[in-house]
Amino acid sequence: MQLSVAHTTPPRLPQNKKWWRSAMFTRSLLGLVAVLNGYLIVQMYAQREYLFAMLTLLLAGTGIYLFASRKAYSWRYVYPGLVGMGLFVLFPLFCTIGIAFTNYSAVHQLSFERAQSVILDRQFQSGNTLNFTLLGSDGHWQLQLQDSETNQTLLSAPFALDNQPQRLNMVPKTADTGATKAPLKVITQNRQALGQLTAVMPDGSELVMSSLRQFSAIKPLYTLQEDDRGLRNNQTGELYQPNDEMGFYQAVDAKGEWIADTRMSPGYTVTIGWDNFLRVLQDKGIQQPFIKIFIWTVLFAGLTVMFTLAVGMVLACLVQWQPLKGKAMYRLLLILPYAVPGFISILIFKGLFNQSFGEINMLLEQMFGLKPEWFTNPMLAKAMILIVNVWLGYPYMMILCMGLLKAIPDDLYEASALDGATPLQNFFRITLPLLIKPLTPLLIACFAFNFNNFVLIQLLTNGGPNMLGTSTPAGNTDLLVSYTYRIAFEGSGGQDFGLAAAIATLIFLLVGALAILNLKASKLSVEQ
Known part of the structure; x- marks a missing residue:
């Protein structure tokens, strides 16, 4: 009789999970996050920050649900990116658009309730x-x-x-x-x-x-009336009512009509609809500088891209030229402007172009008897800005072109040499067409960057020389972004954040439209 022995596999012992992967730790962490966010939401609500309280509740609640539910497991990897885009892109955009429809400014920063409370404390x-x-x-x-x-x-x-x-x-x-x-x-x-x-x-x-x-x-000094809106001056007996069209408390006469020049500070924020956009389109003091600055902004961005591409591409071809000796040294010297922080280079150029003591004017005066007024003549100021920006931007284009030149097959140049082509013909018929296509997306990004190149304008000319006859601070070298900044923070009649937000909204639409046109144009060029 033969006995058969059954071979059984010993049961596997459960592996010890890491403590930070345990369900208890995850639930405790989510609970702590929920408690902290609940505390923040209560504090925001107590401070009457209802919008931020609702936004925090929405984001925190959604995040806790996604990380606690197995059904929404895959969304937990997408959620941080969506939150980041919402907080840092969409939320500022919507806030800017919302401010564009209000009279928010230096004299209209408070809500109606807060402005009334400040006046009643007098x-x-x-x-x-x-x-x-x-x-x-x-x-x-x-x-x-x-x-x-x-x-x-x-x-x-x-x-x-x-x-x-x-x-x-x-x-x-x-x-x-x-x-x-x-x-x-x-x-x-x-x-x-x-x-x-x-x-x-x-x-x-x-x-x-x-x-x-x-x-x-x-x-x-003031007593609140029965309607909880009107204020009575206890010294003069005048009655003040809130003028919601202007965002100020203003005195009224016995007939209930507004008395001129009796506005009471501080003002409060009110919705004014499309008034800020209509000011840009109808007010000559804003319309004319806006159109001039828009044209100059497009020219500045376009010329910068064209000149930096031309200089960078030519230099890239030269340093890649085989008979050239000392290529490494030339590459290092030509890349140095890209290695130095931009604001340092801008401030150095500001000193070099100084009209009285700058080295550039001293050299031009000794050689040609010229002493250009770089900071007071509008055309020279624009030329100076282009020169400085090309100096700052050509190394980037040169580095890109140097990398792309390595990808062009040498067989093309050998075939063209057999046909008797000159180096200039090789550049325009082989090198340039093969470089433009892969560079097109980068050129569009460069155009968008220079469209909003605030640092260069602010540090070099601060928008000057200033335009005359405008109702808002505007300069001949201002870009739309610096023009918006000056309206928001340098306005003589009060910092007009509402108008600045309206112009910023128009800039967003213009840049978006130009980007779409450039993308379509680049798509057509690639297909061809």
């Missing part, structure tokens, strides 16, 4: 002013008021200066307490705490500190 002196003396030391103080009209001295009970609101009942002083008078230095050091004191007089009136030596009766 006070005025409504009664007698009494000289005060602070008596005591070591945390035990007494307030003494001297009425010069009645020659009466009032004294409070001892108190401590602890930066807390306190009401002090003033009673007539009957005897000398022997307390020492605090010097002005002590009053200055405790000014904030003294400002929290309210002296209650025997007749019931209240006085607060109005200067380093006086207490005065102060009342609110």
Whole structure:
């Protein structure tokens, strides 16, 4: 009888998972994230930042669901990229477009509720002013008021200066307490705490500190009306109503009509529709410089791409020329402008082009008797900007062309040599066509970059020389992006963020349209 032995595979022991991959750790981490975001959302809601609270709730809730659910496993890899694009691309874009439809500016930064609260906090002196003396030391103080009209001295009970609101009942002083008078230095050091004191007089009136030596009766300057919008001036009796077309409180007469030149600061933000865009199209003081700056921006970006490509390609062909000796040294020297930080090169060129002490003008004056006004003549200023930008940009094009030249087969040049072609013919019939196609996307990116080349304009000319007869700050060398910046931060009538946002929106549409046209053109050239 033969026995058969069954061979069984021993059971596999479960492998120990890493602690950071365990389900318990994942749930604890998600719970901690949920608690932190919940706290932030409550704080935002308490500060009346409803938009940010809702946005945080949406992003945090979606993220927690994706990382906690097995069904949405694949989305957890896409979610960070989508959040980044939403926060850093779409959200600023939508905010800019939203501001473009408002009067948001330096004088209209607050909401209506906040502006009303600031105005209601204003006070005025409504009664007698009494000289005060602070008596005591070591945390035990007494307030003494001297009425010069009645020659009466009032004294409070001892108190401590602890930066807390306190009401002090003033009673007539009957005897000398022997307390020492605090010097002005002590009053200055405790000014904030003294400002929290309210002296209650025997007749019931209240006085607060109005200067380093006086207490005065102060009342609110404005009183809120029954409609919770109107404000009554307690000194003059004038009635102020919110003018939602202008974003200011403005006085009204008995007929309810607006009284001119009575706007009250601060203003508040209101929606004004398409007014900012219509200003760009209809206001001559904005329309004319906008059109000129737009044309110059397109020319600047286009000429920069053309010149940097031409210089970079020619230099790349020269350093790749086989009979040339010392190629490595020439390459190093020609790439140096790309290695130096751009802002340093710009500031150096600003000194070189100085009209009075710059080396370039000194050299031109000695050789040709010329002394160009680089910073005051519009055409020379534009030429200077192009020269500097080509210097900064050609190394990038040269490096690209050097790499692409390596990919061109030598057989093409050998065949052309047999046909008797000259080097110039080789360049225009072989080298240039084979380089342009792969360079086209990079040229489009270079055009878009120079369309918004804010740093060069800001550091070199700051947009100058300025245009005359404009209602907004504008210069002959301004690009649209620097023009927008000057409107937003250098406006003489107040920083007009709404108008700047409208122009930024137009820039976005223009750059997008030009990019689409360039992409279509490049697609057609590649197909051909």
